[in-house]
Amino acid sequence: RWALLKLVTGSLRVGVSARLAWQAAADYGGVDVPDIQEVWHGQEPPYRDMLAWLDGKGERPQVEAYGRFRPVMLAHPIDEATEMPRLDSADFVAEWKWDGIRIQAVAEGDIRRLYSRTGEDISHAFPDLVEAMDFQGVIDGELIVLHDGQMGSFSDLQQRLNRKTVDAKRMNAYPAGIRAYDLLAEGEEDTRALPFYERRARMEAFIAAVHSSRIDISPLVEIESWDQLAELRASPPAGDARLAEGFMLKRRDSVYEAGRPKGPWFKWKRDPMLVDAVLMYAQRGHGKRSSFYSDFTFGVWTTDETGQRVLTPVGKAYFGFTDEELKQLDKFVRNNTTDRFGPVRAVTATTEFGLVLEVAFEGLQRSTRHKSGVAMRFPRINRIRWDKPAGEADKLSALEQILAAIEVG
The missing domain is CATH 3.30.470.30 (DNA ligase/mRNA capping enzyme)
Incomplete structure (x- = not known):
């Protein structure tokens, strides 16, 4: 199906990022990526001068190109x-x-x-x-x-x-x-x-x-x-x-x-903000994590129109835990699945039983795309709270208070 769509649309080329090309050239020549970045914009395909340099058959090309990128300094x-x-x-x-x-x-x-x-x-x-x-x-x-x-x-x-x-x-x-x-x-x-x-x-x-x-x-x-x-x-x-x-x-x-x-x-x-949330859904990962449930959606408590306590999703995280903790999380998901939606599993998450995750995040903002009305910036699992009852996880009002403090400054 993918091949047919490519033929119909005429878009057979698969793009490659400049970073990937730089990394490949650096690995080939045994040099650092910044060395490739310095000379790249002064070269024209098929990059003869640069390849001769990487092959040890020529000098490093002179840097002359206007408008070129300079490798950045990081901290x-x-x-x-x-x-x-x-x-x-x-x-x-x-x-x-x-x-x-x-x-x-x-x-x-x-x-x-x-x-x-x-x-x-x-x-x-x-x-x-x-x-x-x-x-x-x-x-x-x-x-x-x-x-x-x-x-x-x-x-x-x-x-x-x-x-x-x-x-x-x-x-x-x-x-x-x-x-x-x-x-x-x-x-x-x-x-x-x-x-x-x-x-x-x-x-x-x-x-x-x-x-x-x-x-x-x-x-x-x-x-x-x-x-x-x-x-x-x-x-x-x-x-x-x-x-x-x-x-x-x-x-x-x-x-x-x-x-x-x-x-x-x-x-x-700054120290990250923290909230205790309850695991609601899990999805299979990619690459070496494809056999594990490693992408976790979590929520906090709020009250529905009938006055009942319910969880509302506030974020998704897929890092912050060790390989050993990943195995434990995967086991919890498999043992406590309540429903399946393709690659996603819903897990038991009630006030009486559920897994609490201490989630760290860098910022919070209002969002019309999320039912909760808030969206986290760079959420990650800071700690798995095996010891904490799900009913004692944080409420949506706690996030709203953090957001109000951010907006007031």
Whole structure:
């Protein structure tokens, strides 16, 4: 059936992501993916110069292409207990870790492109933002919705994501913007080898000269001590900071190094929100998990129109547990199935009997697509509460209180 549909529609080609091609080339040549990313956009099919280099029969191709993607620098999660005591806070600056999508804005010559963190060209989905890129250089930053200098929520940004085209009404309602973190090139000068404090000073002047309502700069948060920063992280001030996920910590002298080097940059996310929910449905996994029920839908208690306590689904999670815990969860699903819907099984979930899952999540937003009226951001199973009665799991009102606190800021 699939083959016939391909023949009828004339769409025989199966797409391959740029990331997969980069990884294949890197594995073939025994080099790192950032090395491939640096030269990729300067090559033309069939990539003779690059393949000769990977075969050891030629020099590394020169990097000349305008509009090319630069491999991004990433941060390590910081271990508060072991790493923070060894780090001098005076060596670092902090920035809020904004809840958007990491992007790279490249404007060189007459070429203007927006890239995702993995190097996918997403320019077509944000024509309003590409039009605002009236500069010559490369900005590393966060893709956000920006209303008159105020950042929109991640749910606002989702109205613009994963769309092949976008109409004027949606662009006006959810204007895309860039919150700049770093300056990777100014004009034809590559600035990545400069220390962070120099790149930062140049970026501030650069963004000021661009003077666009679509592009602003991520403010620095001075660190008096780790304790002071911990208090700020736990209780951010009103305004855009309430939409941040935590802090980025950057050494003042760090160069911009592709990949995830250990030491220069750290991310210090807020502690996740937690809720106790009851397992309601389970679905078979994929790949090596295809023989296990590993995708779990969970719910919390509410009251129906007759006054009875019922569960309403609030999320789905498929990670956060060990392989041994997966076997235990799979066994529970098989032993307590009450109904089947194709690959999905419903399990016993009453006030008297059910499995409670402690679910961690990064954010909460209102949703018209879910019966509960709420949607979780990045839910995962934090703990399996074999000890807790299902009737003592949380109520929907608990999530509504969290949501109200988020909205108030």
